[in-house]
Amino acid sequence: xxxxxxxxxxxxxxxxxxxxYDGMETFLFTPNATSRSxxxxxxxxxxxxxxxxxxxxLIPALLFGMYNIGYQHYLAIGQSHVGWFTMFLYGLLALxxxxxVSYAVGLGIEFISAQIHHKEIQEGFxxxxxxxxxxxxxxxxxxxxxxxxxxxxxxxxxxxxxxxMNIFNVALITRAFLFFAYPSRMSGDExxxxxxxxxxxxxxxxxxxxxGATPLGQVATNVGDQLQVTNVLGEPISCLxxxxxxxxxxxxxxxxxxxxIGAAILLLTGxxxxxxxxxxxVGGLGMxxxxxxxxxVTYPASMLDPMTQLCLGGxxxxxxxxxxxxxxxxxxxxxxxxxxxxxxxxxxxxxxYNSGYPEGxxxxxxxxxxxxxxxxxxVVSSNIKRRARRxxxxx
Amino acid sequence: MATVRLKKGFDIHLLxxxxxxxxxxxxxxxxxxxxxDDFHGIIPRMEKKEGDAVAAGxxxxxxxxxxxxxxxxxxxxxxxxxxxxxxxxxxxxxxxxEGNAAVTHDPQRPALDVLLASGLWVMLRQRPYDxxxxxxxxxxxxxxxxxDSAPLAPDLDVVLGDKSxxxxxxxxxxxxxxxxxxxIGTRKGQSIEATGAVVTTFVGPHxxxxxxxxxxxxxxxxxxxxxxxxxxxxxxxxxxxxxxxKVSHDTVVAVDGEMVQQPRxxxxxxxxxxxxxxxxxxxxxxxSRFISGNVLTGVKVEADQWLRAPYRHVTIxxxxxxxxxxxxxxxxxxxxxxIYRTFTTWLxxxxxxxSMDSRIKGGERAIVRTGEYDxxxxxxxxxxxxxxxxxxxxxxxxxxxxxxxxxxxxxxLAEFADTSKLxxxxxxxxxxxxxxxxxx
Numbered sequence: 110x111x112x113x114x115x116x117x118x119x120x121x122x123x124x125x126x127x128x129x130y131d132g133m134e135t136f137l138f139t140p141n142a143t144s145r146s147x148x149x150x151x152x153x154x155x156x157x158x159x160x161x162x163x164x165x166x167l168i169p170a171l172l173f174g175m176y177n178i179g180y181q182h183y184l185a186i187g188q189s190h191v192g193w194f195t196m197f198l199y200g201l202l203a204l205x206x207x208x209x210v211s212y213a214v215g216l217g218i219e220f221i222s223a224q225i226h227h228k229e230i231q232e233g234f235x236x237x238x239x240x241x242x243x244x245x246x247x248x249x250x251x252x253x254x255x256x257x258x259x260x261x262x263x264x265x266x267x268x269x270x271x272x273x274m275n276i277f278n279v280a281l282i283t284r285a286f287l288f289f290a291y292p293s294r295m296s297g298d299e300x301x302x303x304x305x306x307x308x309x310x311x312x313x314x315x316x317x318x319x320x321g322a323t324p325l326g327q328v329a330t331n332v333g334d335q336l337q338v339t340n341v342l343g344e345p346i347s348c349l350x351x352x353x354x355x356x357x358x359x360x361x362x363x364x365x366x367x368x369x370i371g372a373a374i375l376l377l378t379g380x381x382x383x384x385x386x387x388x389x390x391v392g393g394l395g396m397x398x399x400x401x402x403x404x405x406v407t408y409p410a411s412m413l414d415p416m417t418q419l420c421l422g423g424x425x426x427x428x429x430x431x432x433x434x435x436x437x438x439x440x441x442x443x444x445x446x447x448x449x450x451x452x453x454x455x456x457x458x459x460x461x462y463n464s465g466y467p468e469g470x471x472x473x474x475x476x477x478x479x480x481x482x483x484x485x486x487x488v489v490s491s492n493i494k495r496r497a498r499r500x501x502x503x504x
Numbered sequence: 505m506a507t508v509r510l511k512k513g514f515d516i517h518l519l520x521x522x523x524x525x526x527x528x529x530x531x532x533x534x535x536x537x538x539x540x541d542d543f544h545g546i547i548p549r550m551e552k553k554e555g556d557a558v559a560a561g562x563x564x565x566x567x568x569x570x571x572x573x574x575x576x577x578x579x580x581x582x583x584x585x586x587x588x589x590x591x592x593x594x595x596x597x598x599x600x601x602e603g604n605a606a607v608t609h610d611p612q613r614p615a616l617d618v619l620l621a622s623g624l625w626v627m628l629r630q631r632p633y634d635x636x637x638x639x640x641x642x643x644x645x646x647x648x649x650x651x652d653s654a655p656l657a658p659d660l661d662v663v664l665g666d667k668s669x670x671x672x673x674x675x676x677x678x679x680x681x682x683x684x685x686x687x688i689g690t691r692k693g694q695s696i697e698a699t700g701a702v703v704t705t706f707v708g709p710h711x712x713x714x715x716x717x718x719x720x721x722x723x724x725x726x727x728x729x730x731x732x733x734x735x736x737x738x739x740x741x742x743x744x745x746x747x748x749x750k751v752s753h754d755t756v757v758a759v760d761g762e763m764v765q766q767p768r769x770x771x772x773x774x775x776x777x778x779x780x781x782x783x784x785x786x787x788x789x790x791x792s793r794f795i796s797g798n799v800l801t802g803v804k805v806e807a808d809q810w811l812r813a814p815y816r817h818v819t820i821x822x823x824x825x826x827x828x829x830x831x832x833x834x835x836x837x838x839x840x841x842x843i844y845r846t847f848t849t850w851l852x853x854x855x856x857x858x859s860m861d862s863r864i865k866g867g868e869r870a871i872v873r874t875g876e877y878d879x880x881x882x883x884x885x886x887x888x889x890x891x892x893x894x895x896x897x898x899x900x901x902x903x904x905x906x907x908x909x910x911x912x913x914x915x916x917l918a919e920f921a922d923t924s925k926l927x928x929x930x931x932x933x934x935x936x937x938x939x940x941x942x943x944x
Binding site: 135136138142143144145146147148149150151152153154155156157158159161162229231232233270271272273274377378379380382435436438440441442445485489492493495496497499500 | 516518655724726727728729793795799800801802804819821823824828829830831832833834835840841842843844845846847849860861862863864865866867868869870871872873874875878884885886888889904905906912916917919920921922923924925927928929930
C-alpha cells in the first residue's frame with residue numbers, strides 16, 4: 110500500500126481517487142496517526158468497529174430472511190417439501206441482487222461525496238446498506254431500490270453533512286420513498302412473496318389458494334368481528350409462527366427470534382441504547398393493550414392481542430435496529446425514554462386507527478426522528494434552568 | 505468530614521506502575537528550563553536576558569498585563585538561552601545551574617504581594633477559563649485537590665513527604681485571600697491535617713482527583729463567580745513560603761510507564777532536564793513517547809527537553825508499537841484495549857494492566873454514539889451538548905451549559921474514550937479562550 114500511495118496524493122496520477130485509497134488503507138490497516146494534542150492514549154474502539162458490530166447483529170435476521178424468502182416461495186408454488194437448504198439458496202439468490210444494488214448505489218455516492226469534500230469515507234452506510242434489503246419488500250424492482258437508495262443517501266444524509274449529521278434514519282427514508290412513490294408495489298398480494306424464479310432457480314406455478322398479503326395487511330382489510338390471519342396458502346397462522354418468522358413480510362422483519370439475537374448482541378456490546386429499545390416495547394405494549402381493551406370492528410387491528418401485535422410486522426425490527434440509531438434518536442438519557450415510549454405508542458396508533466397504513470413503525474420512527482432534537486432540547490433546558498437558578502439564588 | 509461518591513469515570517491501568525515508594529536521588533540537573541506555555545493566560549515580558557545571572561526565586565519575566573505577576577527561576581545560575589519560536593513566541597527559558605543564591609521573602613508583608621513576587625502565584629489556576637488568576641479578583645472559594653487519580657499518577661503523599669507539615673499554614677494564608685472557604689478533596693484513607701479547611705473525601709474512579717470535578721460536586725462555579733484551584737503540593741509550598749520565607753523548588757517526580765525499566769520516584773528540581781531525571785535508564789528513544797505529566801493531560805516532550813512546571817510526573821509509553829496492524833477494527837484479541845464491549849478486553853477484565861501506545865486507532869468522525877462523554881464526566885453537565893456548543897461557537901449556549909465549571913483536563917478521559925476521536929481538550933481550550941476574549 111505504501112508503494113502505491115504517492116500516486117493518490119494531490120498531484121499524483123490518481124489524485125481523484127484519494128478518498129478511495131484512504132478508505133481502503135484504513136480498512137486494511139489501523140490508522141498510523143499518533144495523537145498530536147490532548148490525550149496520548151486512545152481507546153481501541155472506533156466507528157468502523159461500532160458499525161461492523163451492528164452489521165454482525167443484523168446477520169441472524171439476514172440469514173433467516175433469506176430462508177424465509179425461500180420458504181414462502183416454495184409454499185406458494187406448492188413445493189413445501191423441498192429441503193431447508195434449497196429454500197435458503199433460493200432466498201440468497203433472490204436477496205443478493207438487492208444487497209449488491211443497495212451497497213453499490215449507496216457506497217458509490219458516499220465515495221463520490223467524500224472525494225468532492227476531500228474527506229475520509231465514513232462508515233455510516235455499512236449499516237444502512239444492509240438495512241435497506243432487509244426492510245424493502247422482496248419483489249421491489251431493483252431500479253426502484255436503486256432510485257430510493259440514491260434519494261435517501263443524497264437528500265437524507267449527504268446534504269446534512271454525511272454520517273452523524275442526518276436528521277432522519279437513511280434506511281427508513283429509502284423505505285418511505287418507495288412507499289409513497291410506488292405505493293402499488295409496496296403492499297398487497299404482490300409485494301412480499303417472491304413468486305418467479307431467482308437466477309433460474311425455483312420456478313413453478315402458484316397454487317390457486319395463494320394470498321400473499323402480510324398478516325398486518327390482512328388485518329387491515331378484515332371485515333366482521335372475527336379476525337382471520339392466514340399464511341400464503343390460506344391456512345391460519347399462530348402467534349408462534351409469527352414469533353419464529355414463518356410469515357410473509359419484508360426479509361428482515363419477520364423473525365422475532367433472529368431480531369432478539371441481534372438485540373442481545375447490540376445490548377451486550379452496549380452499542381444500542383437499552384433505554385430506547387425497552388421503552389419502545391413498553392410503549393407499544395401499553396398502547397396495544399389499550400386499543401385491545403376497546404376493540405372495534407371499524408378498526409380491525411384493535412382486535413389483535415398485544416403480544417401478537419408486537420410480533421407482527423416491522424415493530425420489533427424497528428425497535429431494535431431503527432429506533433436505536435443514535436444519530437437520529439434522542440441523545441439525553443431522559444430523552445431516550447420519552448423518545449422510545451412515543452415511538453411504541455405512535456406505531457400502534459398508526460397501525461390501528463389509520464387503515465391506509467397497516468404498518469405504523471416506519472412512520473412512527475420517522476416522526477419521532479423529527480421530534481428527537483426537541484425532546485433533547487427540553488431535557489437540556491432543564492439542566493440550563495437548574496444552573497441558572499443556582500446562580501440566581503447565590504446573588 | 506463529608507464523603508462524595510462518584511460513579512462516572514474510569515481507571516485506566518497501564519503497564520509500568522511504580523511498585524515501591526522509595527525516592528531515588530539524582531545528580532543535580534544539567535540544565536533547567538521554564539516554559540511560558542505552562543502558565544496559560546500570561547503573556548511574558550522578559551526581565552532577564554541571555555547571559556544574566558539569576559538567583560533561585562528571582563523573576564525571569566512578568567505578565568504583560570500585570571507587572572506584579574512574576575515567573576521565577578527554580579534554580580540559581582546563568583540564563584543560557586531564551587529559545588524562541590514562530591513570531592518570537594518564547595518556547596523556553598533555559599538556565600545553567602550555578603551557585604546557591606536564593607531570594608527570600610518577608611512573610612509579614614501582605615500575602616497577595618508575597619505570593620505574586622514569589623512565583624507561586626502562577627501555579628494557581630482560576631475557574632472560569634482555567635488560567636492563572638487575576639490578582640484583582642477575590643475568589644468565592646478556593647479548591648485544593650490532595651490526590652491525583654490519573655493513570656500511573658504519583659501518590660501526592662509521597663511527593664509531599666515531610667512538607668505536609670506546611671499544609672496548615674498554607675490553608676491559613678489562603679483563607680485570608682477568600683471570603684469563602686478553602687476546600688480540600690482527599691481520597692479514601694488519606695488524612696490531611698488542615699484546620700480551617702473543609703475536607704471532603706471523594707470515592708470513585710478517575711477523574712475524581714480533578715479539582716474541577718471536586719468543585720462541581722461540592723459547590724459548583726456559577727456564572728460571574730471566580731474560584732481558585734490548586735493541588736496539595738502547591739498548598740504546602742505556599743505554607744513553606746510563609747513559614748520560612750523561601751520557596752522550595754525541589755520536587756519529587758514519578759517516572760513510570762511501559763518503556764521505563766525501573767519505575768520509581770525521583771527527587772529533583774522543577775524544570776529539570778529529562779536527561780538527568782532519566783539517568784541510568786536505558787530507554788529506546790526512537791520508539792518512546794516522553795510525556796511530562798500523565799497520559800491523558802500531559803505534554804509531549806522530547807528526550808532532550810525538560811520537566812514541565814505543572815506536573816510531577818513523567819510517563820514514557822511506546823510511540824507506535826504496531827505500525828502495520830492489519831484490520832485492527834476486526835480484532836478479536838483481548839489485548840486490543842477498549843473499555844467498550846465491542847472488543848473483547850472486558851472478557852479478561854478491564855482492571856488488568858495493559859499496554860497502550862500513542863496511536864489514535866481510528867479516524868475522526870462526527871459524534872455518533874450517545875452518552876460517551878457523560879459517562880466519563882462526573883459533573884452535572886451535558887458534555888456532548890457543551891462540546892457541540894463550543895464547536896459551533898455559540899457563546900450563550902456555552903455559558904448556559906456550564907463552560908465556567910470545566911477545564912480541558914476534565915474532558916481528557918472522554919477524549920480517550922471517544923469513538924469519534926475528537927480532540928476534546930483542544931476544543932474545550934479554544935472555547936475557554938474564545939469566551940475569555942469575548943468577556944474581557
